[in-house]
Amino acid sequence: MRAFLFPGQGSQKVGMGAELADVSPVAREVFEEVDEALGQKLSRIMREGPEDQLTLTENAQPAIMANAIATLRVLEREGGLAIADKGNCVAGHSLGEYTALCAVGAFPLADTARLLKLRGQAMQAAVPVGEGAMAALLGADVEKAEALAEAAAQGQVCEVANDNDPTQVVISGHRSAIERAIALTKEHGIKRGILLPVSAPFHCSLMQPAANAMAKALDDCPPRGFSLPLYANVTAAPVSDPAEELGLLVEQVTGRVRWRESVLAMREDGMEDFVELGGKVLGPMVGRIDRDAKVTSVVMMADIEALAKEIG
Template sequence: MRYALLFPGQGSQSVGMLAALGAPETIDTLKEASEILGWDLLGLVQSGPDDELNRTERTQPALLAAGVAVWRAWSRRCEAVPSAVAGHSLGEYSALVAAGSLDFADALKLVELRGQLMQQAVPAGTGGMVALLGLADDQVEALCADYPGDHVLEPANFNSPGQVVVAGQTEALDWLLVNAKPKGAKLAKKLAMSVPSHCSLLRGAAEQLHQRLSQIEVKAPAFPVLHNLDAEPRQNPDDIRDALRDQLFRPVRWTQTVQALVAAGAEAACECGPGKVLSGLMKRVAADVPAFALENDAGFDAALQHLGAN
């Protein structure tokens, strides 16, 4: 059976994540990441504290390591190569490591830098993100375009039909919170995100990230990795570098990505990392494609049984 792998991004982290996964790759990979980074990533994941794990420059390498740990455990137990893979935002880096495009050590240091650049790009308290439910993608785009001020307000994550996250400056987000429901939104909720990801406020950070990317070896992926930018795979290393740069200040087109995975023949999807966020979105975008969260042994067993791979 053809299947896709999905790698989660920021927001899926929690202290103790993957503790219910008995695979030895979990501890081994987190230990390896600690040695590469020079700080105790394993201890942070196991014991916290929460506020430290939730610091962007800590969250990003911790989630990347968690995704790679699950991938290593999965690839030991499942010989079938995925038909394609994708990662949500930060998860795109985990997907590229799994496909052999990025070296694990390079990717860890890269996403640590990515987190630092993102935090530095927008002063604390001046930007953020708001989740909107109940509006179509084009309605969200029109709503942002209707903002009468001169602050940034842009769609950032097209997560599923009727679920879009908007990023921007605080003044514009305050306007959105007041005006979204009169325009038809069922819910408008400010997220606990200090960084307005995937909008033009991060263009400068993206250029700095690209400078570092130019110094890192990037290989052609062993299997297709669909990029957030346009749900298209890339083979050329420079094209992959450019996609990772642009991803930082342009929206995550997750709905389109899931639709492309299904169109490419995926008959099931496995979420390769902590949490069940992407499994839930899969059900909203492609309800007839079974989705399995590989965050624990039960999820592994269910996925392997469904794929006929155990």
């Protein structure tokens, strides 16, 4: 059984999608449709930068989605494979959950781009720049991270944001609380804490204004029926009901990304083969969660051709 995975923020880089766009009209169509939906030349920023423009949350989120959907569309139209036929479920990391939903027909491409643009803007606006922060805890399991976050909070917000894999947990909250947490890592048996280069504290309760904005946006543009079940970030469980998924997408803005648990749940449900489309971030995480899982990362045309040959 096979799961298709879609990456989240941090997987963006200048030049993303350029090779696909150069060789595939199908990929170019995706980038052009996203540009038109957003009323900006996002594809140019993806191809040429500058990097600081690409890493802006409101640009990075739709860019990562566009790159992954372009990869998927080339696989489907030029590789002759439909993920509804070749896959058993989908999952995405944070914004990747929207990409996954687009991939299985819950959102049209243009709507997905607009929702992610708004999501990025709302998340950036929720907390004044400099007041929030995130840190990656290396050599930490989720229990150690929770204990550290509780000790560092001291009346402020300091919460586990991403349970990525057995060796990496991300915390999020007020900047001073995150800095306290980094200083306390050794005392909690954690190898190291690294402040992340992000402009807002994602996936913690400080994001509530952004969750409110997404609730309104999703009420106006709700997900439709989808062709494969999706493992939701906040529950680490499969969902097939669009109305339920709408609520989970709102909850996701402030909630924990339970990626490690999601992968374990997919394995328990029989998934053996994990294919990451449009990035090389989730594949290594899956490998650290379960060494027996088969992992493939698909980014370039050669990767698409190899996958089409293997599973076609």
